[in-house]
Amino acid sequence: MAHGWGYLTTNGPEKWAEDFPVANGPRQSPINIVPREAQYDSSLKALKLKYDPSNAKGILNNGHSFQVDFVDDTDSSTLTGGPITGTYRLKQFHFHWGASDDRGSEHTVNGIKFPCELHLVHWNTKYPSFGEAASQPDGLAVVGVFLKIGAANPRLQKVLDALDAIKTKGKQTTFANFDATTLLPASLHYWTYDGSLTTPPLLESVTWIVLKEPISVSPAQVLTLIPRLLLSLLYHDKKGKMVMFRSLLFTGEGDAPCCMVDNYRPPQPLKGRLVRASFR
Ligand code: B30
Ligand code: ZN
Numbered sequence: 001m002a003h004g005w006g007y008l009t010t011n012g013p014e015k016w017a018e019d020f021p022v023a024n025g026p027r028q029s030p031i032n033i034v035p036r037e038a039q040y041d042s043s044l045k046a047l048k049l050k051y052d053p054s055n056a057k058g059i060l061n062n063g064h065s066f067q068v069d070f071v072d073d074t075d076s077s078t079l080t081g082g083p084i085t086g087t088y089r090l091k092q093f094h095f096h097w098g099a100s101d102d103r104g105s106e107h108t109v110n111g112i113k114f115p116c117e118l119h120l121v122h123w124n125t126k127y128p129s130f131g132e133a134a135s136q137p138d139g140l141a142v143v144g145v146f147l148k149i150g151a152a153n154p155r156l157q158k159v160l161d162a163l164d165a166i167k168t169k170g171k172q173t174t175f176a177n178f179d180a181t182t183l184l185p186a187s188l189h190y191w192t193y194d195g196s197l198t199t200p201p202l203l204e205s206v207t208w209i210v211l212k213e214p215i216s217v218s219p220a221q222v223l224t225l226i227p228r229l230l231l232s233l234l235y236h237d238k239k240g241k242m243v244m245f246r247s248l249l250f251t252g253e254g255d256a257p258c259c260m261v262d263n264y265r266p267p268q269p270l271k272g273r274l275v276r277a278s279f280r
Pocket of ligand 1 (some may be wrong): 062064120121142196197198199200201206
């Protein structure tokens, strides 16, 4: 079963343990972050994200999200510092989102859901490849960024423009010269904990780095930055909905269309893990 899993009642998060027993393992993700229970750790270093825009390669509808893939054969786009040791290379970024603005993120903060969550996926270069790193306890590091509604984001424009071309599962197109650092908020304060992939195979190989500050830009700012005609392409329509994301399909061309929405896993038991904060 390559992709038998999904986000429907029949194949969603409640069913994943049938094929992937690690779904009930000791370090599953996402989690609910309770800021008051997180431990400030003064030994945590600042995050260093250095991305080369020329490493952006393509954008793909993989049937459960869309992802922007990066060339990762050298150390030109890396994550260092923060809670990790050594150098991790950027492999891809993707998003999780809801059918409506009241849900969509995987991590929650004090039980609060955000409408969308961006994941920047990196692998530890002490292993020979992403595939080998993905099964090691220190193999991957994912930076999670919440998206806050009410704000159109011009940095996302290029990503959103590409979605038209990858509406159905399996479609991909080239996506070149994109600076992923532009998607980051001003502050890189973070929470960190040991977790897993949030989709099957749910491997327990991820050092999670969840940024405290969501990304958002005001509609007023956007009006000053881009022509009115382009506004319709942004991820907010006049009612402030993330129209572009929600127009993607879980399904392939020729299948009965099924909108790609609610592609998030709910929070999993903490099981005694410590969440550390880089800030007071
Ligand atoms: S996440 O950031 O924890 N949501 C993977 C990477 C990051 C996360 C989840 C999964 C991942 O690499 N999964 C295995 C590879 N996928 C890649 C793909 O193209 O999308 C293959 C697969 O699942 O079987 Cu579909
Ligand atoms: Zn993800």
